[in-house]
Amino acid sequence: MKDVIIVDNSPQAYSWQTENGLPIISWFEDPRDDQLRKLVPVLERLAQVEDVREFIPQIVGRNSVNFYEALRALKAPREESALDSVINSLTKFFSGTPTTENQKKEEYKVPKTVRRNTEDNKVSLNSDFIVNQNFSKA
Amino acid sequence: MSEISSKYTERSSVAQRTPSDNLPDFLAEQTKSMKGRKTLVLDLDETLVHSSFKPPRPGQRRPDLILNIEWDNGEKDYVFVNVRPNAFIFLVKMAKIYEVVIFTASIYNYALPLITRLDKRDIGFTILSRRQCTLING
Numbered sequence: 638m639k640d641v642i643i644v645d646n647s648p649q650a651y652s653w654q655t656e657n658g659l660p661i662i663s664w665f666e667d668p669r670d671d672q673l674r675k676l677v678p679v680l681e682r683l684a685q686v687e688d689v690r691e692f693i694p695q696i697v698g699r700n701s702v703n704f705y706e707a708l709r710a711l712k713a714p715r716e717e718s719a720l721d722s723v724i725n726s727l728t729k730f731f732s733g734t735p736t737t738e739n740q741k742k743e744e745y746k747v748p749k750t751v752r753r754n755t756e757d758n759k760v761s762l763n764s765d766f767i768v769n770q771n772f773s774k775a
Numbered sequence: 776m777s778e779i780s781s782k783y784t785e786r787s788s789v790a791q792r793t794p795s796d797n798l799p800d801f802l803a804e805q806t807k808s809m810k811g812r813k814t815l816v817l818d819l820d821e822t823l824v825h826s827s828f829k830p831p832r833p834g835q836r837r838p839d840l841i842l843n844i845e846w847d848n849g850e851k852d853y854v855f856v857n858v859r860p861n862a863f864i865f866l867v868k869m870a871k872i873y874e875v876v877i878f879t880a881s882i883y884n885y886a887l888p889l890i891t892r893l894d895k896r897d898i899g900f901t902i903l904s905r906r907q908c909t910l911i912n913g
Contacts, residue, residue, distance in 0.1 A: 645818040645878075663821040664859045666836055673823075673865040684813055684872040 639688040642680070648700060656690035660700045675704050682711035815873035816903075819886060823866075823877070823893065826856040826885075840892055844885045856889060863895060870898040878903040 643651045643658045651658030659679075661672050679702060683689050696707035817823060830853070831838060838855035845851050869875050875898070879886045883904040890900055 640813040641816065642813065642873075643816040643818075643878075644822060645816075646821040647818075650818060650878075661818075661822055665821070665825045666857060668836065668860060670860050673859060673861040677865060677868055680815065680869060681872060689813065 639690055642683060642689055642693070644676070656693050658697075659693065659702055660697060662701065676702065679704065679707045679711070682708070686711065809874040812872070812874045814876055815869055816876045816878050817866075817869075819877055819879035819889070820881065822859070823862050824856050824858050824889065826854050826889075828852060828854060830855055840889070842885065842888050842892075844882075844888065846884070847882070854885060854889075858893070862893065866893060866898070866900075867896055870896075870900070874901070876901040876903060880905055 638654065638657060641654075641657050643654065644661055645651060645658060646661050646663040648655075648658065648660055659676070661676070662670075664670050664672070679696070683692060686692055692707075692710055695710050696703055698706075820826065826842075836857065839858040840856040842854045842856060843851060844854055866875065877886070877890055877900045879902075881904065883902065886902050886904045890902060894900060
C-alpha cells in the first residue's frame with residue numbers, strides 16, 4: 638500500500654485507506670477547472686517518495702488537496718543534469734568542500750564582498766548545510 | 776472490439792464477498808515496464824469526465840464525446856461525455872511515471888470505449904469497473 642495513490646471525488650471510495658486517497662473536487666461542466674493541472678506537480682513528487690502514506694495526510698485537509706502545503710512538504714523531483722554536474726565540480730574545485738543544491742543557493746544569495754573575506758560566513762554556511770541535510774533526511 | 780480490449784487488461788470472475796474476506800488480487804502483477812512504479816488509481820466519473828444521458832440543451836456546452844453503449848440486457852443508450860480540462864495531458868504525464876489504473880463504478884461496456892477515446896497515445900490503462908466491485912450496504 639505504500640505505493641498506491643487513489644484520486645477520487647468522493648472520499649467514501651478510499652474510506653478504508655484514507656492515507657492513500659487524494660480528494661478532488663467533483664467536476665461537472667466548469668471549463669475553467671484546473672484541478673488536474675494543479676495535481677500534476679504534486680503527483681510527480683509523490684511518485685518519488687518512499688512511502689506515500691507519510692505525505693498524504695500532511696497535504697490533505699478538509700476534503701481537498703492543499704496544493705501549497707503539498708509543494709512545500711514534497712521535495713521537487715530533480716535529477717542531476719549535465720549542467721548541474723559541471724557547476725558542482727567547479728564549485729568543488731574552487732571551494733574544496735562538497736556542495737549540495739541548498740548550499741549552492743545559499744552561496745548564490747551571499748554578495749561577493751561578504752563571501753570573500755569572512756571565515757565566519759563559511760562556518761555559518763556549513764552549519765546551514767548540515768541543518769538542511771538533517772532536514773531532508775527527517 | 777476484441778482488438779481494442781486486448782490492449783486493456785481487465786480481471787473478471789468476481790464472486791460475492793465481504794470486505795473482511797481476503798480479497799483476491801484484482802490487478803495482474805506489474806508488467807516489466809511497470810516494475811517498481813507506484814500505482815495511481817483514478818476515478819472516472821466526476822474526476823476525469825462528466826457524463827450524462829441527457830443530450831445538452833441548446834446553449835449548453837457541446838459534449839466532447841458521444842458514446843453508444845450497450846447494457847447487459849441488450850438495450851442501447853447514448854451517453855454524452857464531457858472531458859475535464861487538462862485530462863488528456865494529465866493522463867499522458869501520469870502514465871510516464873505511474874502505473875495508471877482507471878476505476879469506475881459503472882459498467883465495463885461504458886468504461887472501455889470511453890477510456891479508449893481518452894487514451895489518445897495508446898498507453899493502455901488498466902480498468903477496474905463494476906464487475907470488480909464489492910457491494911456493501913447497497
